[in-house]
Amino acid sequence: MTDEDGYFGEAVAARYDESSAEMFAAEAVDPVVGFLAELAGDSGRALEFGVGTGRIALPLARRGVEVHGIELSRAMVRRLRDKPGGDAIGVSVGDFATAKVDGDFSVAYLVYNTIMNLTSQDAQVDCFRNAANHLGPGGCFVVEVAVPDLRRLPPGQNAVPFRVEEGRLGFDLYDVATQSMSSHHVRVVDGDATYLSVPFRYVWPAELDLMARLAGLRLRERWDGWSREPFTSESRQHVSVWEKPAD
Numbered sequence: 288m289t290d291e292d293g294y295f296g297e298a299v300a301a302r303y304d305e306s307s308a309e310m311f312a313a314e315a316v317d318p319v320v321g322f323l324a325e326l327a328g329d330s331g332r333a334l335e336f337g338v339g340t341g342r343i344a345l346p347l348a349r350r351g352v353e354v355h356g357i358e359l360s361r362a363m364v365r366r367l368r369d370k371p372g373g374d375a376i377g378v379s380v381g382d383f384a385t386a387k388v389d390g391d392f393s394v395a396y397l398v399y400n401t402i403m404n405l406t407s408q409d410a411q412v413d414c415f416r417n418a419a420n421h422l423g424p425g426g427c428f429v430v431e432v433a434v435p436d437l438r439r440l441p442p443g444q445n446a447v448p449f450r451v452e453e454g455r456l457g458f459d460l461y462d463v464a465t466q467s468m469s470s471h472h473v474r475v476v477d478g479d480a481t482y483l484s485v486p487f488r489y490v491w492p493a494e495l496d497l498m499a500r501l502a503g504l505r506l507r508e509r510w511d512g513w514s515r516e517p518f519t520s521e522s523r524q525h526v527s528v529w530e531k532p533a534d
């Protein structure tokens with residue numbers, strides 16, 4: 288079930304930081320912030336699509352970068368606002384595929400697989416157009432997203448487990464005909480189970496490059512991770528940077 292906050296309503300927002308604890312660790316956050324701060328430069332502004340509770344926006348702002356966010360979920364924005372420095376992040380409530388924020392940005396970014404929250408190719412294309420429209424000349428759009436895990440899917444199978452441990456079960460279901468997928472999370476606490484499922488659309492690196500070209504951007508860098516590890520045929524995720532031509 289969704290509400291006006293999408294799949295990140297009150298219940299999910301209340302547990303978000305705790306349930307993504309490893310993504311809030313300094314080892315996970317610092318390389319992202321360093322990478323984005325470098326692209327923002329001395330006086331550049333940064334725009335986060337799906338800013339959430341400020342995992343990246345807050346430490347990036349502490350580095351002296353002016354950060355604005357677009358976010359669908361008011362519940363997530365409330366968590367951001369409650370944190371120290373939360374008031375310093377301008378947030379527009381809306382859909383990052385279409386919402387417009389005033390002014391030009393040096394860098395727009397969309398991390399933690401969140402482009403897959405857009406469940407149609409059209410919406411993902413719109414998202415690239417929207418990012419490009421917010422960039423000044425030479426500005427960059429950065430996306431962090433998984434490489435679709437289809438190599439783990441033998442013929443006839445459509446489920447890939449990503450978490451199987453006592454009290455926690457997580458698996459993805461794939462439809463390779465439509466590129467739709469969904470993640471399923473079962474959590475058992477004191478014998479009571481909760482179940483959450485979230486729909487996604489998985490997307491290939493080359494497909495993203497084409498979306499970028501449609502939006503007038505060109506690929507500048509692609510890495511396996513934020514510390515600029517080489518992207519190879521074994522990479523399970525990528526950090527890609529597309530640039531708006533300077534002229």
Ligand SMILES: C[S@@+](CC[C@H](N)C(=O)[O-])C[C@H]1O[C@@H](n2cnc3c(N)ncnc32)[C@H](O)[C@@H]1O
Nearest residue numbers: 295337338339342358359360363382383399404
């Ligand atoms: C996985 S969380 C990531 C939050 C944050 N970027 C981080 O790294 O912790 C995805 C966020 O994107 C938001 N979101 C998903 N689809 C969206 C859309 N179409 N427009 C705006 N926000 C969206 C969700 O509400 C949620 O806060």
